[in-house]
Amino acid sequence: MSGSGEGAESIREVLQLQLRNNFKQYAMFIALLGIWLLFTILTGGIFVEPRNLTNLFLQASHIAILAVGMVLVIVAGHIDLSVGSLMGFIGAIAAILQVNYGWDTPMAVLAALVVGALVGLWQGYWIAYRGIPAFIVTLAGMTMFRGALIAVTGGATIAPLRDSFRALGQDFLPRFFTAGTRNGFHVTSALVAIVFIIGYLLMDVRRRRASMRYGFRVLPRGLFILKLAGASAGIALFFSIMIFYRGVPYSILLIILLVLLYTFLTNNTVFGRHVYAIGGNREAARLSGINIRQRTMMIFVSMGLLSALSGVVFTARLNAAAASAGNLVELDTIAAAIIGGASTLGGEGTVFGAIIGAILMASVNNGMSLMNLSADWQMMFRGLILLLAVWFDISSRQRSAK
Numbered sequence: 141m142s143g144s145g146e147g148a149e150s151i152r153e154v155l156q157l158q159l160r161n162n163f164k165q166y167a168m169f170i171a172l173l174g175i176w177l178l179f180t181i182l183t184g185g186i187f188v189e190p191r192n193l194t195n196l197f198l199q200a201s202h203i204a205i206l207a208v209g210m211v212l213v214i215v216a217g218h219i220d221l222s223v224g225s226l227m228g229f230i231g232a233i234a235a236i237l238q239v240n241y242g243w244d245t246p247m248a249v250l251a252a253l254v255v256g257a258l259v260g261l262w263q264g265y266w267i268a269y270r271g272i273p274a275f276i277v278t279l280a281g282m283t284m285f286r287g288a289l290i291a292v293t294g295g296a297t298i299a300p301l302r303d304s305f306r307a308l309g310q311d312f313l314p315r316f317f318t319a320g321t322r323n324g325f326h327v328t329s330a331l332v333a334i335v336f337i338i339g340y341l342l343m344d345v346r347r348r349r350a351s352m353r354y355g356f357r358v359l360p361r362g363l364f365i366l367k368l369a370g371a372s373a374g375i376a377l378f379f380s381i382m383i384f385y386r387g388v389p390y391s392i393l394l395i396i397l398l399v400l401l402y403t404f405l406t407n408n409t410v411f412g413r414h415v416y417a418i419g420g421n422r423e424a425a426r427l428s429g430i431n432i433r434q435r436t437m438m439i440f441v442s443m444g445l446l447s448a449l450s451g452v453v454f455t456a457r458l459n460a461a462a463a464s465a466g467n468l469v470e471l472d473t474i475a476a477a478i479i480g481g482a483s484t485l486g487g488e489g490t491v492f493g494a495i496i497g498a499i500l501m502a503s504v505n506n507g508m509s510l511m512n513l514s515a516d517w518q519m520m521f522r523g524l525i526l527l528l529a530v531w532f533d534i535s536s537r538q539r540s541a542k
Contacts, residue, residue: 167532171500187507190382190385197381198309199502211493213439220274222263222447225286228286230259230448231451236298239298252451258444310457310459313387316328344368415435418430419488472502479496
């Protein structure tokens with residue numbers, strides 16, 4: 141009886157520790173589910189149809205790509221206000237190279253990435269080596285790149301793009317297996333989902349064994365199995381939304397690969413540990429020998445590359461470049477990162493959380509559009525969500541400090 145009581149007490153302590161350490165993530169999931177439920181009711185079920193949710197993911201793709209980079213920026217204690225203008229500007233460059241100069245898709249995308257890296261170097265230089273606050277540098281960049289976008293487009297729409305370019309933002313994985321399948325079920329995407337579930341299970345089991353080998357505290361076996369089952373069900377549910385429509389879009393597959401890459405980068409590399417150390421305590425990071433200038437430069441080069449990639453995906457999805465592209469995108473990107481758990485004070489945040497934040501912001505935009513709310517109301521609600529997200533971050537920090 142005593143052993144049973146001790147076991148129950150241990151499980152209770154583990155659950156309390158998990159809840160305390162992951163409070164923001166759980167709150168974020170609850171908020172996302174609440175928003176989905178609300179819009180499902182208000183739209184008569186249209187919101188949760190596979191077609192609409194797949195379109196929602198496509199609409200969120202360029203924000204999600206930017207949010208991956210914005211997490212590193214915010215974790216390091218900075219901010220980037222230029223991402224929307226830069227995204228539109230680089231997307232326009234790629235479109236002009238295709239439409240006006242006949243460049244093929246790989247070369248246009250490569251040129252866009254090179255421009256993004258150079259812009260990241262430019263902004264990172266002023267922030268890291270000249271000591272100008274990132275807020276000022278990127279605010280200047282936002283104005284400059286918006287003007288450059290208007291200049292290169294001449295206020296006109298640049299279209300149409302090649303099919304291979306457009307596929308990056310609009311097309312889906314092909315159906316390699318069709319015989320004997322019922323209409324609406326995408327076998328190729330189902331196989332991709334199975335691969336990701338197996339990969340997740342293997343990595344989590346391996347991580348648990350490594351933690352046990354080094355004497356770190358791990359979840360009890362029963363709770364660990366329950367966690368694996370819940371996460372696998374979540375992955376299956378996410379993919380099933382697209383499997384029962386037209387399959388997994390290329391842009392979503394790209395985001396998944398970026399999440400895996402940047403999650404590994406932040407959790408398993410020296411660079412990632414340095415970024416969190418800089419954001420957590422800049423002076424301590426400096427005294428421990430971290431090259432803060434170099435790391436800051438790399439963070440903004442990363443942000444420039446992802447802004448370019450986002451611009452390519454956004455332009456491909458619209459099949460055109462326009463002078464209005466990227467307007468207020470920085471608002472949704474920053475909100476996505478903060479809603480996903482990135483702290484405005486630095487040192488805290490996850491790539492996966494930023495993706496969930498991007499989906500939440502896209503859900504709000506999509507739901508309001510389905511309800512035919514005017515643009516002015518949509519802008520007011522988006523601003524309110526950002527304000528509430530920052531308030532939640534600050535209040536949760538104050539609670540944990542007590």
